[in-house]
Each structure stands twice: as C-alpha cells, then as structure tokens.
Amino acid sequence: MNILIIGASAAGISAAETLRKLDKNCNITILTKENCNRPYSKSLLAYLFSNRIDLNKIYFKPKNFFEKYNLTYFNNEEVIEIDRKNKFIKTKNNKKLNYDKLLLATGSKSFIPEINNISLNNIFTFNEYQNYQDIKKNLNNAKNIVVLGAGFVGLEIAYALNNLGFDVSIVEKCSQILPNQMDNTGSYFIQKELENKGIKFFLNQSIIEIEGSKNISNVILSDKTRLKSNMLIICSGVIPNKEIAKNADLETKKGLVVDEYLTTSDNNIYGAGDIIELYDITTKSSNCSGSWANAVIQGQYAAYNILGYKKRYKNFIAVQNSIQFYNVAATSNGKVHIDLSDDQSNYEVLSIKEKNYYKKIVLRDNKIIGFILINKINQAGLLSALIKLQLDISEYKEKLLYDDFTYSYFIDEKFEQYNAYAEIPDCWKYNEWYLERKFCAGI
Amino acid sequence: MKKLFINLERCFGCKRCELACIIEHSEEKNYAYYLLNQKEPKTRIFVENYLNRPIPLVCHHCKDALCISACISGCMQKDEKTDIVRNDNSEQKCVGCWMCILNCPFNVIDREMKNDELQAIKCDFCANREIPACVEACPNEVISVIDINE
Numbered sequence: 001m002n003i004l005i006i007g008a009s010a011a012g013i014s015a016a017e018t019l020r021k022l023d024k025n026c027n028i029t030i031l032t033k034e035n036c037n038r039p040y041s042k043s044l045l046a047y048l049f050s051n052r053i054d055l056n057k058i059y060f061k062p063k064n065f066f067e068k069y070n071l072t073y074f075n076n077e078e079v080i081e082i083d084r085k086n087k088f089i090k091t092k093n094n095k096k097l098n099y100d101k102l103l104l105a106t107g108s109k110s111f112i113p114e115i116n117n118i119s120l121n122n123i124f125t126f127n128e129y130q131n132y133q134d135i136k137k138n139l140n141n142a143k144n145i146v147v148l149g150a151g152f153v154g155l156e157i158a159y160a161l162n163n164l165g166f167d168v169s170i171v172e173k174c175s176q177i178l179p180n181q182m183d184n185t186g187s188y189f190i191q192k193e194l195e196n197k198g199i200k201f202f203l204n205q206s207i208i209e210i211e212g213s214k215n216i217s218n219v220i221l222s223d224k225t226r227l228k229s230n231m232l233i234i235c236s237g238v239i240p241n242k243e244i245a246k247n248a249d250l251e252t253k254k255g256l257v258v259d260e261y262l263t264t265s266d267n268n269i270y271g272a273g274d275i276i277e278l279y280d281i282t283t284k285s286s287n288c289s290g291s292w293a294n295a296v297i298q299g300q301y302a303a304y305n306i307l308g309y310k311k312r313y314k315n316f317i318a319v320q321n322s323i324q325f326y327n328v329a330a331t332s333n334g335k336v337h338i339d340l341s342d343d344q345s346n347y348e349v350l351s352i353k354e355k356n357y358y359k360k361i362v363l364r365d366n367k368i369i370g371f372i373l374i375n376k377i378n379q380a381g382l383l384s385a386l387i388k389l390q391l392d393i394s395e396y397k398e399k400l401l402y403d404d405f406t407y408s409y410f411i412d413e414k415f416e417q418y419n420a421y422a423e424i425p426d427c428w429k430y431n432e433w434y435l436e437r438k439f440c441a442g443i
Numbered sequence: 444m445k446k447l448f449i450n451l452e453r454c455f456g457c458k459r460c461e462l463a464c465i466i467e468h469s470e471e472k473n474y475a476y477y478l479l480n481q482k483e484p485k486t487r488i489f490v491e492n493y494l495n496r497p498i499p500l501v502c503h504h505c506k507d508a509l510c511i512s513a514c515i516s517g518c519m520q521k522d523e524k525t526d527i528v529r530n531d532n533s534e535q536k537c538v539g540c541w542m543c544i545l546n547c548p549f550n551v552i553d554r555e556m557k558n559d560e561l562q563a564i565k566c567d568f569c570a571n572r573e574i575p576a577c578v579e580a581c582p583n584e585v586i587s588v589i590d591i592n593e
Contacts, residue, residue, distance in 0.1 A: 014512070043515035047538050052560070053516070057536045060517030293513035293542055300512070322541035324561055329554065331545050377541060378550050381509075385548035407549045408491035408498035 001026040002098055003306060004089065006079050006244075007105035008032035008039045010292050011273030013061060014299035015103055015306075020069040022307050028071045029097060031089075033078035036129060038063070043292050045132045046153070049160035058129075082248040084266055101268055101306045104245055104256060105299065108238035108274035108290065113148075117210040123232045126157050138231065143167060146219055146229040148207055150177035152290075152321055154235035155194070159325050162199050169200040169227055171207055171219075181321045181332045185351075186358055186372040193328045202227075240275040240288055253277060255288040260312045262302045270306055272298035278316045282334035282369040282387060287318040294320070315388045322377065331380040334370030334387050336362060352401050359401060366394040382407050444526045444591050445568065447501045447575065454490075454585040456497025461486040463580030467569055485555045487566045488577050488586075499586065501577075502551045502566035504528045510543035510552060510565070519543055519563075527568045537562040 003019060005012045008030050016028050032039075040058040047053050066073050074095075081090040088098045110125035112118065122142070124135050143166065147158045150172035162168045170177070176187040191201060202221060210232065211218040219227050240255035251257040251265040255277035262270050273295040280287045289295070294316070304311035322331040338347050351360040358374040361383070367390050371383045382405075386393060399405050462474065464486045469477045477484070489500045504521075508528050511519045518535035521528050530537050539561040544552045555564045569575040578586045 041515050041517065043540070044538060052538055053536050057516070057534075060515070060535060062534060292515045293509070293546055296512040297509075300507075320545060322545045324539050324541060329541060329561075331541060333545065377544055378553060380541070380545045381547035381550045381552070384545055404492050406489070406491045407500055408493040 001100045003028050003101045003103070004097060004099035005030045005103045005105060006032075006089070007103075007107055007273065007275075008034070008036075008073070008075070009042060009105070009107055009273065010295035011105035011107075011299035011302070012103065013039045013065075014296040015105065015272060015303045016071050017061075017069060018300045018303035019306065020071065022303065022309075026307075028069075030071055030073045031077045031079060031091065031097075032073075032075050033092075034128060034130070035076050037075065038065070040129060041292075042127065042129075045126070045129065046156035046160045048132060049136070049157070050163045079244060082244060082269075084248055084269070087268065099268070101270065103302055103306065104264070104269065104271045104275055105273040105295075105302075106241040106244065106275050107295075108240050108288070110234060111237045111239045112234055113206075113236055115207055115210055117212065117216075120210060120212050121215045122230060123210070123216055123234065125234050126153055127238065135231075135233065139164075139166075141215075142231040144169070144228045145231045145233065146171060146207075146227055147233045147235055149234065149236035150174075150179075150201070150203075151235060151237060152178065152181065152323070154233075155190070155323070155325070157233060157235065158199055159194065162194070162197060168198075169202060169229070171202045171205050171221060171227075173204070173206045175204050177201065177203070178321075178332075180319055181336070182330070182372060183336050183360065185353060186330065186332065186336075186360065186374055189328055189358060189374050190323070190325055190330055193326050197326060207232075238274065238290055240277075242275055245271075245275070254286065260314055261305045261310060262298060262313055263305065270302045272302040278313075278318075280318045281315055281390065282317055282319075289316070289318040289320075291318070291320050294318075315390070317384075317387060320384070322380065328375065329377050330372070330374045331377045332370070332372045333380070333384050334362070334368075336360065336370045336372050338362065350397070350401055361400055363393075363397075366392050366397070368393060368400075376403065379403075379405060445588050446504065446591055447566075447568075447578070448587050448589045449499050449501065450585050450587070451496075451498065453583045454497050454499060455583065456490055456492075457582065458490050459580045459582060460488050460499060460577035460586060461490055463576040464488050467572070467576035468564070482556075485553055485564060487551070487553070487564060489551060500549055500551055501586070502528065503549060504566075504568070509546040509548065513542040513546040515540050515542055525568070527570075528565070529567045529570070530563055530565065531567065532570070539563065 038059045041060040044058045077091040079089050110127045145166050145168050147154045147170045150170050158168045176184050177191050178187050205221040207219045208222050209220040219229050242252045245256045246252050256271040256275045258271045258276045277286045277288045301313040317334050320333045346364050348363040360372040362370040368386045465484045471477045491498050516535045518533050518537045519530040520533045552565045
C-alpha cells in the first residue's frame with residue numbers, strides 16, 4: 001500500500017512513525033514544502049533567539065529517523081494538486097506520486113491582517129524556520145521591535161527578544177493578553193511579570209498604518225499613538241493551510257472537515273494536525289487547534305484509521321497551553337471564559353487567588369470544562385484528564401481547590417462506578433495499570 | 444518491562460521513599476548538604492493523602508505515554524530496551540514548556556532548576572542503580588519492582 005503524507009511536522013511525523021510500527025510493509029512517503037533535511041519543531045523556534053537551545057536541538061526526532069523507520073522523505077516539494085479520481089498528487093517541481101491513502105497534515109500559516117504598507121522591509125511573520133532566519137539576519141539593524149498580537153507565539157518571541165536586550169512593544173486588539181487561553185486575572189500575572197522586565201503593552205489597540213519608505217520606521221496605533229519601530233513581527237493568529245484540500249473539493253469550513261475517524265469527505269484522504277477542525281467538547285463548537293500535543297495524537301489516530309483499525313478520536317479540546325516566562329508558570333486548558341450567550345445557570349466557577357498564585361476551575365453541569373493554573377501547575381495533568389473524561393465531580397467539588405487534590409482521589413473503589421476505562425486518556429487503560437489498580441485497591 | 448508496584452495496604456506514609464528519591468537525584472547525595480545549598484527539595488515519587496490514607500503515586504512509564512506525545516522538543520522518550528520514559532537521556536533538550544505536566548494524568552512530573560534553567564523532572568527508575576532508591580528505602584515493602592511480560 002502506498003501511503004502519502006503531506007507535511008512533516010508534529011502530525012505528519014507521528015503518523016509516519018505509528019504507521020511503520022503497525023505495518024512493516026507499506027510504502028510511506030512524506031512530502032514537505034519546507035527546505036529542511038530533518039523535521040524540526042516549530043514550537044522551539046522562539047527558544048533559539050535566547051540561546052536556550054542550540055540549532056541542532058530543534059530536530060525532535062533522532063538523526064537516523066527516516067532510515068530506521070524506512071520512510072521516504074522529500075523536502076522542497078510543495079503539493080499543488082490532488083487528483084482524487086486517479087489517486088495521484090502533483091508537486092510544484094512536476095513530480096507525480098500515486099497514493100492509496102493520503103494524509104493531509106499541512107498545518108497552518110500566519111494570518112496577515114490588511115494594513116497599509118504591510119509589504120515594507122523588516123516586517124515578518126513568525127511561523128517557520130525561514131522566518132526565524134530572516135528575523136535573525138535583520139536583528140542587527142533593529143532596536144525597537146513591535147509585535148502585533150499578544151497570543152502565545154507573540155509573547156514567546158517578545159520574551160525572547162526582550163531577553164536579548166531589544167526594546168519590545170506588544171500591540172493587542174483585545175483588552176487582555178492571551179485572550180484565547182487566559183481570563184483577565186490570569187493574564188494579568190503574566191503581563192505584570194513581562195512589564196517588570198521591560199516589555200511594553202498596548203492593549204485595546206490595533207495597527208492602522210505603517211510608516212516608512214523602504215524599511216519600516218513607525219507604526220500608528222488606533223488611538224493615533226506613534227510607535228518607533230525598526231521591525232514589526234506579525235503574530236496575529238494562524239489559519240489552516242486548506243487551499244489544496246479546497247481545490248480538491250474536499251469539505252472545508254474553518255479548516256478541513258473530518259469525522260471521528262479523522263477521515264475527510266473522501267474515504268482515502270485523512271487529515272490531522274492544525275489543518276483540521278473538530279468538535280470541541282468544552283466550547284461545544286467546531287474549532288481548529290494549534291496545539292503540538294493534539295497534532296501528535298491526531299497523527300497517531302490517523303495512522304490507525306489509515307490501516308483500517310477504526311480508532312475513534314473523541315473528547316477533543318482545542319485550546320491547551322503552558323508557558324514559563326521568567327518566574328511565572330501558567331497553564332490553561334479548555335474553556336476558561338463564560339460568554340454572555342451561555343446558559344449561566346449551568347456554569348460554576350471555583351477560584352482562589354493569592355499574591356503569587358491563581359487557580360480557576362470552570363464547571364458545567366458538575367463537569368470540569370476548563371482551568372487556569374498559575375505558578376502551582378502540578379495538578380494540570382489530572383484536571384486535563386478530568387476534562388477529557390467528562391467525569392461528574394460533584395462529589396469532589398469542595399476538594400477541587402485543595403493543593404492535595406491529586407490522582408490519589410481516584411485510586412479508590414468508587415472510581416469504578418464511572419466506568420472510567422471506557423473513555424479515558426489512553427494511558428489510563430493499559431493492562432499493566434489495570435493490574436496494578438487491582439493490586440492496589442483490591443478491586 | 445519493569446514497573447513499580449504499590450501495595451497500598453502496607454503503606455503508612457513515612458515518606459522515606461520521597462526522601463530517598465530526593466537524595467538519589469541530588470548532586471550532594473546527602474540530605475543535610477542538599478538543604479544547606481538552599482535548594483527546594485524535589486521528589487519524583489509522591490506520597491499523597493486521600494481520606495487520611497497515604498497513597499504513593501509513581502510514574503507508570505505508560506505504554507502510549509501522553510507526556511511523550513506532548514513533548515514539543517522530543518526529549519521525552521521511551522527507552523526501547525527498558526521501556527523507561529525519561530527526558531534527560533536524549534540528543535534533544537528539555538526547554539521547560541510544561542506540556543508534559545499538562546498532559547500527565549497521574550501528575551508525577553515536576554519542575555526543577557537545573558544549571559539556571561527550569562526543566563521537567565520525572566521518575567527515571569534510578570538510572571545509576573540496579574534497584575530504585577525508593578524500593579530500597581521502603582521499610583515496609585510497599586514499593587516493589589515487578590517484571591511484566593506482555
């Protein structure tokens with residue numbers, strides 16, 4: 001069987017690895033449009049600026065990965081056409097490849113807003129290795145750097161450049177930083193920490209004009225503030241690379257539409273990673289995820305389904321993030337904002353706030369659907385698992401905010417009645433662990 | 444495939460396993476010196492409390508571990524021979540993004556300052572010892588190493 005994977009990042013590579021573990025004989029080919037000999041981790045690019053890691057550490061698989069798993073890898077091959085009828089793809093370099101099963105893991109690209117003069121020099125996006133090289137090359141001439149967008153990527157690059165001693169300002173159109181991941185209180189912890197270290201924030205603002213003749217010199221914000229800037233980095237979100245799927249008449253909305261088996265409207269084409277949109281159990285709406293962990297797990301599930309194992313991917317949560325900026329560690333998962341349009345009577349918020357510590361848990365119908373943890377983040381994993389489980393936790397409600405609310409609460413006979421092994425994170429249901437539970441709790 | 448097994452009924456919560464774990468993973472190999480260097484003690488085995496019952500939580504070195512899937516740098520890896528999940532034994536490097544902490548349902552991963560950089564720490568089955576320190580330290584034979592064959 002010829003299996004073709006388009007995209008060599010989290011989803012594509014984890015799918016290839018899983019496919020090879022399951023089937024020793026199939027032909028697996030990976031194509032990427034990027035110019036890199038080995039797959040690298042996009043999430044690590046910001047760490048390169050501050051020398052937290054060396055250049056050779058951005059590769060997330062060992063050197064001999066492709067040989068070891070017997071994979072064919074082509075870089076610099078942008079796929080421009082999928083012929084679903086005759087089952088082949090065509091690349092920009094006129095390469096034609098046949099497939100029996102095709103996995104689209106093309107990821108996402110930076111969203112570029114429409115602003116006058118956006119095509120001037122020294123304006124960059126930050127999504128690929130190429131962007132990193134461009135920014136690095138031009139850093140010598142830069143002094144004042146403006147970052148548009150206080151999302152996850154924007155903050156990471158601002159943090160890294162601020163560490164290098166640049167004058168960094170962040171422009172965000174929402175009234176808080178990290179609008180998707182944090183609530184007001186939580187984002188304030190992070191904002192304050194970054195402000196203390198010298199990053200300037202301009203909230204409730206957007207850039208309405210860019211000044212400069214050849215290179216960028218100033219940006220003008222919506223309240224007519226003029227910010228001096230030698231470099232502008234645009235981090236105002238990502239959009240899925242779905243054009244190729246759209247041109248092939250596959251169903252797309254926000255992203256590529258897939259079912260629970262990660263199959264698109266064509267039975268031989270699958271999707272995984274940032275490109276797909278799925279039903280999010282916490283917000284009850286379809287959404288694309290930008291999370292590395294989600295992409296890897298979707299890649300694994302897609303691999304199972306490509307080989308016909310019919311593995312259902314469910315309990316998807318789009319937003320999950322964890323960060324460490326200077327002394328503040330923060331994690332969030334699921335739905336943390338309650339909108340006015342939601343039925344308020346179903347929702348409950350438990351929270352605790354101290355000087356250096358914040359914890360917020362959002363419940364809907366006695367089930368956890370989201371949380372924020374600042375500085376004491378050890379419980380994050382358990383709470384994430386409880387979101388995925390959609391377990392009724394009314395019994396534990398008063399204990400939820402305790403520091404010692406850990407997995408130990410669930411090594412208990414009572415846990416059995418939830419039929420926990422039916423729909424839980426994979427690593428909770430392996431035989432060894434079940435044996436161990438039997439051994440431990442006498443069930 | 445080796446696993447740590449817990450015999451809950453025998454545990455009375457002395458936390459000697461935690462102490463042994465801290466000492467084993469410290470440079471000083473001595474608790475008093477360790478505290479003198481003013482470090483926050485970081486253990487990789489956690490004796491938790493549930494309804495006044497002590498419950499030791501250990502890393503399960505899961506088969507399809509979520510911490511491995513979540514790791515953005517690829518440093519969290521499963522050893523092919525021993526099936527031990529570790530993040531400090533690979534060509535990649537932990538950058539302290541805490542995605543493993545966010546995904547581990549057993550909450551047995553913690554953060555520690557290593558060479559001025561925060562990194563994730565977890566049970567490594569005591570790489571330099573034949574029998575893990577916690578197993579040796581337990582006075583009541585609560586923790587034991589059992590070989591599971593699939």
